[in-house]
Amino acid sequence: MRPDGNLGLLVMAATIYLVRALPLVLLRKEIRNPFIRSFLYYVPYVSLSVMTFPAILSATASLWSGLAGFAAAFVIAWADGNLFRVSIGACLAVFLAELIV
Amino acid sequence: MENDDLMAKQSEERTILMEEKKNSGRTWFFRGMKAGIPIGMGYFAVAFTLGIAARKTGLNVLQSGFMSATMLASAGQFAGFGALASGAGYLEMAVTQIVVNLRYLLMSSALSQKVMRDQPFFHRFLMAYGVTDEIFAVSMGVEGKLHPCYMYGTTATAAPGWVLGTVMGALLGMILPARVMSAMSVALYGMFLAIVIPPAKKSRLLAGVVIVSMAMSALFTKLPVLNQVSSGFQIIILTILVAGAAAVLFPVKEEKEETKNAP
Numbered sequence: 001m002r003p004d005g006n007l008g009l010l011v012m013a014a015t016i017y018l019v020r021a022l023p024l025v026l027l028r029k030e031i032r033n034p035f036i037r038s039f040l041y042y043v044p045y046v047s048l049s050v051m052t053f054p055a056i057l058s059a060t061a062s063l064w065s066g067l068a069g070f071a072a073a074f075v076i077a078w079a080d081g082n083l084f085r086v087s088i089g090a091c092l093a094v095f096l097a098e099l100i101v
Numbered sequence: 102m103e104n105d106d107l108m109a110k111q112s113e114e115r116t117i118l119m120e121e122k123k124n125s126g127r128t129w130f131f132r133g134m135k136a137g138i139p140i141g142m143g144y145f146a147v148a149f150t151l152g153i154a155a156r157k158t159g160l161n162v163l164q165s166g167f168m169s170a171t172m173l174a175s176a177g178q179f180a181g182f183g184a185l186a187s188g189a190g191y192l193e194m195a196v197t198q199i200v201v202n203l204r205y206l207l208m209s210s211a212l213s214q215k216v217m218r219d220q221p222f223f224h225r226f227l228m229a230y231g232v233t234d235e236i237f238a239v240s241m242g243v244e245g246k247l248h249p250c251y252m253y254g255t256t257a258t259a260a261p262g263w264v265l266g267t268v269m270g271a272l273l274g275m276i277l278p279a280r281v282m283s284a285m286s287v288a289l290y291g292m293f294l295a296i297v298i299p300p301a302k303k304s305r306l307l308a309g310v311v312i313v314s315m316a317m318s319a320l321f322t323k324l325p326v327l328n329q330v331s332s333g334f335q336i337i338i339l340t341i342l343v344a345g346a347a348a349v350l351f352p353v354k355e356e357k358e359e360t361k362n363a364p
Binding site for chain 1: 213343351
């Protein structure tokens with residue numbers, strides 16, 4: 001008895017929407033609790049850092065090109081900070097590294 | 102003294118609020134669209150591989166596109182393929198999605214505090230659709246409070262990249278050279294770094310938080326038992342641990358939302 005694929009897609013879409021919508025809808029008031037405020041302040045920095053490293057090292061064809069991408073993104077982000085330039089720079093670094101290695 | 106600070110802060114907040122009212126939703130929308138373009142390009146690349154995987158799972162092009170348009174979630178969709186392929190029941194599919202995407206619960210909570218309070222309530226239902234790692238990141242990077250239209254703009258340019266990439270991947274499969282695919286796969290990580298590094302450069306505390314997060318994450322992927330934990334769960338556990346510890350050790354004193362990021 002295999003569940004219907006299309007219905008499965010709908011179930012998953014509805015679930016993910018609820019995960020996203022519930023906090024936005026339920027947490028309407030400004031949170032005063034200093035711990036929660038601080039916690040939420042740190043959430044983006046921690047989650048983005050955790051997602052980036054070390055995953056970026058294994059995203060490309062080799063560890064070396066991954067490292068090149070990471071280094072390039074780091075340097076450009078430090079010097080410049082523009083989203084687009086950082087992304088493109090990282091891609092170019094990976095491409096060049098894979099041409100060489 | 103503290104009272105003075107509070108008063109100054111409040112009046113400052115009031116002027117910021119008034120300034121921002123002058124900025125129409127349109128201006129915010131266009132700002133968001135601009136921020137969404139690089140996201141959409143990165144999405145296209147990642148979604149291309151997703152489309153290939155979707156076909157392998159047995160979904161057709163239309164289903165692949167539909168899945169991307171309604172879910173807009175990389176890890177969630179990959180997990181979804183697994184569930185579909187193994188013939189999992191609906192409950193299992195739902196639970197998988199909750200677990201894999203639990204970080205969005207945290208991100209939406211953070212966003213709920215960032216949205217301008219004078220905006221109508223219905224916006225929150227619509228904004229929820231666009232809560233992805235990247236759109237969340239740029240939205241939190243906005244100085245001061247966030248206008249819902251900013252997220253609409255970002256979603257409007259980013260989401261089509263995701264859907265189009267999936268459809269193209271499902272249609273064309275392995276037509277792109279491997280080198281190009283490999284290079285494009287770091288675009289999203291580059292974006293994450295572009296969000297995290299500039300504020301960390303200005304604040305030693307944030308720099309420490311970033312370094313500890315990355316180190317812990319590396320530990321999690323290397324240590325024997327911990328590396329069995331799925332990546333979605335790793336993100337949740339580490340976010341709660343590190344952000345929680347930082348909140349206990351270094352509580353944020355006031356509205357420190359000047360996480361400046363050159364758009």
